[in-house]
Amino acid sequence: MVEAKAAWKAIVARALAAYIAEKGAPVEAPAASAVVLERPPKPELGDFGFPMFPYAKLLRAAPPAVAAALAALIAKDPEAAGLGEAKAEGPYLNVRLARAPETARILSAVAKPGWGASSGQAGHKVLVEFSSPNTNKPLHLGHLRNNALGESLSRILLAAGAEVRKVNHLNDRGINICKSMLAYLRYGEGKTPADEGLKGDHFVGKYYVLYNKLKAEDPNAEADAQELVRRWEAGDPEIRALQEKMNAWTFEGVKATYARTGVSFDAYDFETETYEQGRAEVLKGLERGVFFKEEDGSVQIDLEDVGLDKKVLLRKDGTSIYITQDIGTAIHRHEGWPYDRVVYVVGNEQVYHFKVLFEVLKRLGFDWANDLHHLSYGMVNLPTGRMKTREGTIVDADDLVDAVAELAAKEIEAKGREESAGAVKDIAGKIALGSLHYFLLHVAPVKDILYDPAESLSFTGDTGPYIQYMGARASSILRKHAAGEGNAVKGRADPALLAGEADWELLKLVAALPECVDQAAAAMEPSVMAGYAHDLAAGFSAWYRDNPVLNCPDPNLAASRLELVKAVKAGLEKAAGLVCIPFLETM
RNA sequence: GAGGCAAUAGCUCAGCGGGAUAGAGCAUCAGAUUGCGGAUCUGAAGGUCGGAGGUUCGAAUCCUCUUUGCCUCACCA
Numbered sequence: 282m283v284e285a286k287a288a289w290k291a292i293v294a295r296a297l298a299a300y301i302a303e304k305g306a307p308v309e310a311p312a313a314s315a316v317v318l319e320r321p322p323k324p325e326l327g328d329f330g331f332p333m334f335p336y337a338k339l340l341r342a343a344p345p346a347v348a349a350a351l352a353a354l355i356a357k358d359p360e361a362a363g364l365g366e367a368k369a370e371g372p373y374l375n376v377r378l379a380r381a382p383e384t385a386r387i388l389s390a391v392a393k394p395g396w397g398a399s400s401g402q403a404g405h406k407v408l409v410e411f412s413s414p415n416t417n418k419p420l421h422l423g424h425l426r427n428n429a430l431g432e433s434l435s436r437i438l439l440a441a442g443a444e445v446r447k448v449n450h451l452n453d454r455g456i457n458i459c460k461s462m463l464a465y466l467r468y469g470e471g472k473t474p475a476d477e478g479l480k481g482d483h484f485v486g487k488y489y490v491l492y493n494k495l496k497a498e499d500p501n502a503e504a505d506a507q508e509l510v511r512r513w514e515a516g517d518p519e520i521r522a523l524q525e526k527m528n529a530w531t532f533e534g535v536k537a538t539y540a541r542t543g544v545s546f547d548a549y550d551f552e553t554e555t556y557e558q559g560r561a562e563v564l565k566g567l568e569r570g571v572f573f574k575e576e577d578g579s580v581q582i583d584l585e586d587v588g589l590d591k592k593v594l595l596r597k598d599g600t601s602i603y604i605t606q607d608i609g610t611a612i613h614r615h616e617g618w619p620y621d622r623v624v625y626v627v628g629n630e631q632v633y634h635f636k637v638l639f640e641v642l643k644r645l646g647f648d649w650a651n652d653l654h655h656l657s658y659g660m661v662n663l664p665t666g667r668m669k670t671r672e673g674t675i676v677d678a679d680d681l682v683d684a685v686a687e688l689a690a691k692e693i694e695a696k697g698r699e700e701s702a703g704a705v706k707d708i709a710g711k712i713a714l715g716s717l718h719y720f721l722l723h724v725a726p727v728k729d730i731l732y733d734p735a736e737s738l739s740f741t742g743d744t745g746p747y748i749q750y751m752g753a754r755a756s757s758i759l760r761k762h763a764a765g766e767g768n769a770v771k772g773r774a775d776p777a778l779l780a781g782e783a784d785w786e787l788l789k790l791v792a793a794l795p796e797c798v799d800q801a802a803a804a805m806e807p808s809v810m811a812g813y814a815h816d817l818a819a820g821f822s823a824w825y826r827d828n829p830v831l832n833c834p835d836p837n838l839a840a841s842r843l844e845l846v847k848a849v850k851a852g853l854e855k856a857a858g859l860v861c862i863p864f865l866e867t868m
Numbered sequence: 869g870a871g872g873c874a875a876u877a878g879c880u881c882a883g884c885g886g887g888a889u890a891g892a893g894c895a896u897c898a899g900a901u902u903g904c905g906g907a908u909c910u911g912a913a914g915g916u917c918g919g920a921g922g923u924u925c926g927a928a929u930c931c932u933c934u935u936u937g938c939c940u941c942a943c944c945a
Contacts, residue, residue, distance in 0.1 A: 322888060332887055334925070344925090373888065415945085455945070579943055588871075589941095596943040603945050632872065633940050659874085660938080692907070701905085712907090724881065727873070729938070736880070736894080740907050743881080743893035750907050758904050767904070812882065815892085822908065831904045846904095868907080 282792040285364070285383060286329065289376055290316040292361045293331050296354040300347070301340070308339050324786055327368070327375035334372060344372030380785055385776040387792045391848040397855035401799030403442030408614060409435045411626035412544070416453040416531040417461040418486035420538050420678035421668060422661050422732060423628070428544045429721045429861055430658055431626040433807035436859050441802035446618055450550045450610065453528045459509035461485050462523055463502065464492040474530055480679065482534025485527050490670065528553075538678055542714060543861055550610060559609025560601045562645070563594045571644050584640055592637050607638050608645075615649055622652040624805060629657035629727075656805055659729035676732065685713035688738050689746075693868070702867050711863035712746050718861040719745030723811040743815060745862045751818035752857060755850040756866040758830050762843055767831025772840035779841050787824045787845065790817050791852040798859070807860055814856035821849045 291313040298310035321330040333344040333351075340347060348369035355367040365378040390396055411431025414424055431447065439445045465488045474484035496502040512520045539545060563580055566572045572582045572594060580595035594605055601609075611623065625635060635655035642650035661668065668675050690709035693702050702708045720737045724730055740746040762769050779788065794813065801809040830846055833839035854864045 317885095317887090319887080322890095326888080330888080334887070338925075371888070452945070457945085575943095577943090581943090593943045598943085600943085602943065606945095628939095629873070630939055631945090634945090636872090657873090662938095696905090696907075698905080728881080729874080731880080733880080739894080741894085742907095744907085746907060747893095750905085754905060754908085761904065808882090812892090819892085823910090825904075826900095826909050829904065833904095867905090 282383075282387070282789065283796060284386075285378055286318055287313070288360075288364060289329055289367075290314065290318055292355055292358060292364075292367075293351065293374065295358065295360075296351045297336060299354050300350050304340065306340055311336075321373070321375060324782065326370060326373075327377045328365070328789070329376040329378075331374040331376070332372065333374060337372070345369065348372060348374045380780050381777040384779050384785075384788055387788055388776060388844050388848055391791060391851050396851065397794050397798065398440050398442065399795040399798045399802075400442040402438055402802050405438075405443040405622055406446075406618070406620045407438050407443045407622045407624060408446045408448060408618065408620040409438070409624045409626065410448045410450055411435075412539075412546075413450045413452065413627070414535055415457050416451055416485070416528045416535075417457045418489045418531070418670065419480070419482035420535055422676040422678065422681060423668065425542070425678050425681070425717060426658060426661055426721045426730065427626055427628070428539070428542065429718045430656060430726055430807060432544045433718070433722055433810070433860050434624065434626070434656065434805055436861070437798060437801045437807060437810060440798045440855075440859060443802070446548065446620070447546045448548045448550060448614070449546045450552065450555070451532070452552050453532075454513065454524070454553045454556065456506060456510055457489070458524060458528065459506045459513065460492040461489040462509055462520070462527060463506045464488040464495055465527065466523075467491075467495060474534075480534040480537065481530030481532070482538070483677075483679070484534070485531045493670075524553075538682075541682065541710070542678075543863070550614075552606065555610045555613070556606045557601060557609070558613050559605035559607070560595060560599075562609050562612050563601070563605055566594075566641075566645050571646075582641060582644070584637060587640060589633075589637055589640060592641075594641070604634065604638055604641070607634075608641060611638075611642055611653075612647070615647070619649075621649055622654070623649075624654045624656050626656045626658070629659055631655070632657050654805065656726060658726035661730045661732050663732055682710075682713055682717065685716055685738055686710045689713050689716070689740070692740060698868070708865065708868055711865055712740070712749060712868060715745030715749045715857070715862040715865075716740060717745070719748065719811060719814075722807045722860050723815070725806065725808045746868075748814050748818045748853065748857055748862055749865045749868055751821050752850065752853045753865050753868045754825070755821060755846050755853065758825075758846050759843070759850060760866070761831055767839060768833055768836045769831060769839040769843040770836075772836030772838070774840040774844045775837055776841065776844075778838050779845060781828075783824050783828060784842075784845060787820050787849065790820045791848045794852050794856060797856075801859075810856060811860045814853065814860060814862070817849065817852050817856060821853070 293316050294311060294313040301308060301310050316331065318329050318331060321327050333347040337344040337347050351374050352367050352369040355361050363379060365376055367374055367376050409431055412424060412428050414420055435445050435447050468491055469488065474481045477484060479487070492502070509520060513524055563572060567574060567580050572580050574580055578597040579593050581591050581593050583591050585591065592604065593602065595601060632655060639650065639653045642653065663674060665674055686709045689712035690705055693699060693705055693709060699705055717737065723743065761767060797810060797813045801807060828842055830839060830842045833842060857864045
């Protein structure tokens with residue numbers, strides 16, 4: 282379809298040039314790449330539409346007249362013959378592709394291994410940093426959105442031809458961890474997660490919550506926690522050991538959550554190992570005059586000329602702060618894996634931080650600093666307001682996945698599909714992931730999400746399970762055919778038989794996948810891919826209602842339709858995978 | 869106070885490199901199953917695209933102002 286578009290842009294450009302020459306107009310014909318192609322609002326109007334307004338203005342002629350003239354010229358163009366026909370319809374020049382050859386092309390392309398991939402991002406080395414949790418508590422709903430965005434975007438970039446490295450930067454030091462440690466020292470009695478039968482992250486998170494209780498009872502709690510930070514920084518072996526032990530518990534728990542949700546990383550950066558890396562870089566920048574030293578001894582940068590403020594990069598006591606660390610890790614990562622682009626998946630409350638960070642790196646003169654992106658996303662709000670650990674209005678990631686999986690299992694039971702679904706627990710878990718990931722990804726990242734449990738638990742309509750269901754239906758047809766059922770086994774597929782409107786529309790949808798991959802990658806918008814997956818599922822659903830496959834009386838038509846089902850399944854499987862929705866053969 | 873982001877059907881959202889009658893899902897109402905899985909499909913109803921100007925042959929889309937909401941403006945992360 283990409284090829285067809287390019288071919289027709291060239292045809293239209295050629296016709297325009299001929300028309301201009303014919304009229305002797307003193308204007309230049311637009312290049313093929315500059316020709317605007319759009320999709321007509323209704324399929325009856327054709328496959329592509331070319332608005333004539335700009336050329337009408339250029340030629341001082343009425344748009345419909347230009348359209349008519351171009352249509353006549355194209356009718357005589359030998360290169361256009363066989364590709365389709367162009368027709369003037371009002372101010373538009375509409376093109377209807379020759380279906381049989383295009384259908385054959387699409388079906389054979391889809392059947393090739395690796396179809397669905399594209400090349401829009403070829404040659405790029407993209408580092409995607411996401412998740413980046415604190416190690417003092419388990420993952421919550423907000424992390425699920427972050428993880429889904431990061432994982433999905435990484436898959437999309439990879440499909441678009443980029444080389445991708447997924448990195449998780451764990452915040453495993455500082456005051457928050459020390460709060461959990463303090464509470465553990467007071468209440469923990471040396472227990473381990475195993476002693477209480479808790480997942481490590483939930484175990485540590487329990488003490489983080491207990492810290493708030495402690496703080497209410499003991500006015501010295503805050504100071505005591507700070508004291509732990511100091512002892513940790515001073516290298517107190519006892520505190521270091523405790524921190525390592527508790528971090529390991531949390532890390533194991535968090536990794537288990539990644540594993541069950543299909544999220545993975547190529548590297549983990551631990552803040553305990555990276556937090557000092559930036560200081561040397563800042564000092565180097567100071568020497569080169571990129572930064573300046575305040576009278577009080579702090580190192581700063583003045584960004585007021587680009588609409589930002591002055592920013593401290595090293596405290597007056599010479600220690601590093603949050604942004605110093607990000608400067609250092611960016612540089613060190615590039616030394617280890619020379620990327621040309623970074624995407625930081627971090628909530629939108631940090632837009633300012635990343636503006637400053639990117640500007641600092643740019644001023645340090647790194648050539649890779651011009652392609653740094655902050656994929657910022659909105660809050661996940663609850664009907665009751667914001668999520669707050671202290672107020673207990675947090676939605677725990679594991680609990681949520683469990684709840685949705687349980688609901689899915691009930692749904693399978695209610696439909697009496699335990700037999701055909703197979704391992705109910707496994708399938709239910711995958712439905713839960715499909716449901717959650719679609720819920721979190723189908724909305725543009727920029728939007729805040731109002732997390733409505735009832736809606737997120739729903740499996741009907743614009744949801745992940747709907748997409749999974751259509752994939753399962755398509756799979757079911759193919760499975761039965763493979764088992765010898767239906768008329769397709771006796772027929773031969775012929776692309777020319779798929780010439781109906783419904784076939785053609787569905788086929789075009791399937792063929793649009795690679796373009797959609799490029800679009801989603803370029804815009805860094807998994808929601809584009811989620812929308813595509815839904816459209817394809819809905820398109821298939823409408824189509825197969827009216828177009829029997831196995832029961833089609835004509836064996837050749839049955840076989841041809843079967844090819845279309847195969848293509849749809851391939852498209853659904855690919856698209857679903859890109860938005861972290863597990864594909865299901867049965868459910 | 870300054871900066872950033874958002875505002876589209878009752879609700880949740882698409883559409884925003886300007887273009888042909890603004891699209892889905894949920895909810896509502898009316899239908900569809902001796903037929904490949906009804907977690908489905910078909911149809912109806914539902915919109916001054918927050919408001920006001922402007923640019924343009926043409927604006928939900930671009931510009932300005934304005935209203936409302938959220939987020940930032942730490943030598944916290």
